[in-house]
Amino acid sequence: MRCEEPVRILEILRLTEQGYGQRDIGKSAGCSKSTVGEVQRRCREAGITYAEAMSMLPEELQKRVYPAATARKIIKPEPDYQHIHGELQRHPNLNLRFLWEEYKTQQPGGLEYSQFCERYNRWKNNTGKNVTMHQERAAGKEMFVDWMGDTLKIVVNPETGEVFNAHFFVCVLGSSGYPYVEAFPDEKMDKWLSAHANAFEHYRGLPRIVVPDNCKTAVSRPQYYDPVLNPAYWALARHYGVAVIPARIREPQDKAPVEEGVRWLGTWLLGWLRNQIFFSFTELNRAIRKRLEELVRRQFQKRPGTRLSVFEEIDRPALRPLDMPRFETADMKFRTVPDNYHVEYEGYYYSVPYTYYRKKVTVRATAATIEVFDANSVRIASHIRRYSGSRYITDPAHMPEHHRKYWDAKQYNGVRYRAWAKNIGENTYYVIDKMLTAQKIEEQAYKSCMGILQAAKKYSAERLENACAKAREMNSCSYSTVTNILKNGQDLLKPFSPSFKTVPIHQNLRGRAYYA
Known part of the structure; x- marks a missing residue:
């Protein structure tokens, strides 16, 4: 299997330098272990490092890794058998014929009905959906994150009397189940990123893998095998050096620890909060921290110890050190590159490579920088953010050749x-x-x-x-x-020098005065 998407190649290089194994890299990049090995080999032979790859345009990186792309055999798209099985379970009146017609509407070149039924039945026979297994979670390896489904109207503005819904971000470590919970007024991207940074600081260390659900703040294109991370979330993962492996759609066992944690917290935390009133989210989060300090000291019912004791004994020593500055949350805007290849953010215009004309890009703005990402979350431009002066900020490397010559002359x-x-x-x-x-x-x-x-x-x-x-x-x-x-x-030419000699002056020479 080939892996020609530049964003996947970048992710494989990044996680390789972080020391991750091929299996975990494959899960994060959405490809097989053998594909990871092939990309690593090709990059090694081409002498491509992660730092060098980040400075390349996507097309250049793809050509360096796969210099001689070959035509591929056309393969008919496989149906999502898990989705089909789920639809049949949820809706008894549906049948395979109806679901096949839906599939053919979306994939006109897909399987015919007989193949569709045969492969679904084979999949059903080969998968034990009614069989469960116990999963051991490695110490400090995984952190499971999600928004709790329940919200509470418990925050009141003391001046206006307006009541706000409290949305709860929750995460747990896989081995100990040690939780972190924070309340926010909404579930927007800046809150999602801030909550992750706060959780890392609360744990005083970093896991190797973060496992989110397929919420919009985590995944911009949810798919069963190939989810695409939100660019801002990918930037956070790069900053902290963690791998993000979203839970598979309709696979609850992938996120069992956080689901169990949500149920436990829904009873013992939200149940405790439900009849209280708070006058700010700061006050609410202070109460949450105090309540959690009590809950994590409660004895497990079916295992020795408490969530806190298991965290300190098992998870905490295995976490990686949190030795980098805090991630700076950013504002994200979606833009289409105009014909002058400058994208606008708050009245200033920043250049991108001219080859992205008319393409969709994402602008990520912090207090100090402006970054632009393409549709595959690959960074294509970076500028120092400007608040005054010229409204156009241009990198000459982004220009076509004839524009660059004119630019150089003007400088x-x-x-x-x-x-x-x-x-x-x-x-x-x-x-x-x-x-x-x-x-x-x-x-x-x-x-x-x-x-x-x-x-x-x-x-x-x-x-x-x-x-x-x-x-x-x-x-x-x-x-x-x-x-x-x-x-x-x-x-x-050499300077002119006369070839004749000057006649010396003596008494036999008569000057002009002699003839006067």
Whole structure:
């Protein structure tokens, strides 16, 4: 299996440098273990590191890893058998014929009815959906996160009397079930990211894997095998060096710890909060922390110890150190790149590579930076955020060639031309300075100065310096004089020296006065 999507290649390189195994990398990147091994081999042979890959355009990275892409065999899209099974379980009146027609509407080139039924029955026979297994969770490896389904109207604005719904972010560590809970007024992206950063600080360490549900703040394109992470969430994962492996759709066993934690907290935390009133979310979260301190000290019913004791004994020592600065939450905006390849954010326009004209991109803004991501969550541009000055911020590398030449010409002025000439030599500086000062409006000489200085690339700096020396002797400091000297090779001629000797003066020579 090939893995040609640049975002997957980047994720494989990132997690490889973090020391993750091929199995965990495959789960995070949405590909098989063998595919991970092939990408690692290809990148190793091509000498591509994660840092180098981040600086490449997606097309360039894809060509470097897969230089000779071959035509693929056309494979008919497989139905989502798990979805089909779930629909039949939930809706007894449905049958395979109806679900096959729905499938063919979405996939006209898909399986025919007989193959559809045969493969579904084979899948059903090969999967024991009614069989469960106990899963041992490795210490400090996984952190399960989700929004609780229940909300409570328990926060009141004391000035206006307005009542707010409290939404609860919950996460638990896989081995101990040690929880972290925080209340927010909504479930927007900034709250989701802030809650993760707060949870890491609460645990005083980092897990290797974060397992979210397929909520919108985590996954921008939920799929059973191939979920696409929200760009902002992916940025948080990169910052903390964790792998994000979303739970599979309709697979509750993937997120069993958080589901169990939600049920437990729904009873012992939300049940305790339901009849109380708070006048700010700060006050509510203070009460939540106090309540959790009591709950985590309660004895397990079916195992020795408490959630706190198991956390301190098993999970806490296995967590990775939290030795990086706190992740800075960002505002996300979706844009379509216009024809001038600059995307707008709060009145300022930031360039992206011109090849993304008319494509959808995501702008991620922090207090200090502006980052732009493509549809595959690959960063394609980064700028320092601007609050004043010119409203257009342009990276010349994003321009097509003809725009870049015009841009380069506009960046030069008298100071830069003089500095350039001084590096070549004294006579070149003299000619350029004369040309600039000779014009009433300095800009009129810029093209001529550029033409003279560019001649050093064609003829060499030494020849240009000699040509300017000759033009200086001729008292003709102009573009045409210097270029004609170079074209005709006059700068290569040696200075004229007479071949005859001067007659010495003596008494036999008669001067003009003798004949007067």
